[in-house]
Amino acid sequence: MMDIAIIRAGQMYRYYLRQVVVGDGRRPARTPLREAQEQAGVPAGRWMGRGLAVLGLAPGEEVSEAQLRNLFGERGRHPYADRIEAEELAAGQSPKQAFKAGALGRRVTVTGFDLVFRPQPTIYLLWALGDEETRRVIEAAHERAIERVLEWIEDESAVIRYGKDGIYKVRPPGGLVAARFRHYEARSGMPLLHDHVLLSVKGQRLDGKWGSIHSEVVFENTVAASALYNEIVAAEVCEELGLATEPRVVSTGRRPVMDIAGVPHELIRWTASRGEQIAACLADLEHEYVTAVDDEGELKYLPAVSERARVELMRIAAHKTRPPKQKKARSLAQLRADWKQSAIDTSKVAAGVINSLLERARAAAARIRARVAAVVDVALAAVDVAAVVFVMNGGGRFHRRHLLAESRRHLALVLRGRRRDPGLDEGIVRAAISTYCVDISEPKSTRGLLADYRLYTARWALSDLVTARRPPAAVPDPDRLPPPGTPASLSLATPRPPGQAVGEREIPRVPLSYDRAVLAGAAVREKLRASVVRGPAYDVVAHQQAAMPEQLLAPEAVDPEDGDQEPEAGPREAIDMTALRALRESRTDVEALDLTAERLRHLQDTFTKAADDSRTRAARYTEQDDVDAVRPVREDDQQAHRRPELGPHRGREAGH
Secondary structure: OEEEEEEEHHHHHHHHOOOHHHOOOOOOOOOOHHHHHHHHOOOOOEEEOOOOHHHOOOOOOEOOHHHHHHHHHOOOEOOOHHHHHHHHHHOOOOHHHHHHHOEOOOOOOEEEEEEEEOOOHHHHHHHHHOOHHHHHHHHHHHHHHHHHHHHHHHHHHOOEEEOHHHOEEEOOOOOOOEEEEEEEEOOOOOEEEEEEEEEEOEEEOOOOOEEEEOHHHHHHOHHHHHHHHHHHHHHHHHHHHOOOEEEEOOOOOOOOEEEEOOOOHHHHHHHOOOHHHHHHHHHHHHHHHHHOEOOOOOEOOOOOEOHHHHHHHHHHHHHHOOOOOOOOOOOHHHHHHHHHHHHHHHOOOOHHHHHOHHHHHHHHHHHHHHHOOOOEEHHHHHHHHHHHHHHHOHHHOEOHHHHHHHHHHHHHHHHOOOOOOOOHHHHHHHHHHHHHEEEOOOOOOOHHHOHHHOOEEEOOOOOOOOOOOOOOOOOOOOOOOOOOOOOHHHOOOOOOOOOOOOOOOOOOEOOOOHHHHHHHHHHHHHHHOOOOOOOOHHHHHHHHHHHOOHHHEOOOOOOHHHOOOOOOOOOOOOEOHHHHHHHHHHOHHHHHHOOOHHHHHHHHHHHHHHHHHHHHHHHHHHHHHHHHOOOOOOOOOOOEEOOOOOOOOOOHHHOO
């Protein structure tokens, strides 16, 4: 994933030049940068980005302390500002003119962004515990993914504002400049491959003048950039090492994480040593949030923790429990040896499993690829993406960047670690906007006229799929009551539930929306099935199979030798409806989907009939392919099979 933080001029001296450039350790006073990096066991920083040539730098060139200080610490000066200023003074220019010659446009306070890239836990576990070849492959994939994301930011995300009130916006045609620093471990000492990419805000316009990229636009596109990095790094690693990904549910009701299949989850818990500390602190913060009252005894916040509030409380908990890093100078080879021994001793995973992680992951990938075909149907993907984005954005209003981020997540789920065609994510977004979305923009400014800021909602009538969020009944800790004087109507005290010990409590939270979004996508597909023009039936079923969570896939056929075992589902079932029923019963807000038992059976029959029809049509297509000598569709085909263009949409009056 990719995190982002702002770099300010003074912060460069206090934090980055003292800690980040030396692997988050503590840089000794008056120690040269390269010497401090060698003592810390981390490599030197490297320049990257298409804007290096204008500044006289080259990709991969080592980053010096003076260059960092000028570009990020001196409010946006040229990396060679000291040399330029000396040359101007020697040529007879005044000190003011010499100083101006070394500047890149106007001086700024926000000098850059700290983009932190780290792969999924199972990837850096393979990097830490695997052999040298595996380590090199993963590091190369990590670097390629970072380069691709930076190129996307340069081409699609970064804009330079100029003119009165920033009315003019242009892409930096020469690209941007960034310095990359590699780190090997987390503050806890556990393995954590990650890079800090310090991205400068300075960019050159077509007229040769220097400006600053708009920070708000960069922040708005962070989720889409993070999804792109996750997708690319997983695909690069899986293709090079013969692996596959699978969805892993970290928190119930939240979006699953795509991890490398075959890596034991116990190893993930072994690396997350701070998880319990953060969870305990978060529980205390959530309790303070729902019970906080003002001077008049009124609740200051909602009596339940919303999703946005929980994200902020999680950030606070992580900061409060952040320990000082105990830095010891160890080489990467020594770190990897220590990590492997520690995993064998403390992770509760057998030494044989740890020593054969790559082989186990390849065996799991073979099973997944034999069962799940990596086929993308653009129109069906557009349905899923539009439905998920509509449900997960309050009020059903969203921008193009939301669709783009969700399309990349969808492709990562469907392709299971395979590379995709360039531009496939953009194709899904175009299909979703043109077919399933309505432009409801009312631009009152130049910014509102831009394509990236057009406002959309779903084209079909989804009033029966979502309802207003209703906070659940509060169940706070009965041993921690509001301050005296709180009105009885606001008192949240309730009898302790049976079996709940003193001090234990259940913090009420606003229901999560991702599980509703997944079911909404299935319901919308079922609604549109009769009216949408069919493409190759094989693609439809393969796409649905790949896009379903693992627990919804039909079980494999029972071996004839195990005839005494009762199959979990019939051989013709396309999905396991037990999981859907359990999901519906476990969430109070899923009632908004109106998926009754009869509707669930109808949905099941629809999926089953589609599967049967697809097999018949696939067989007919195969016979026709033999006659026409057309290349047949392979099971592992990664190309996008696009269906014919849809006709004019009939709108809400037609029930769509």
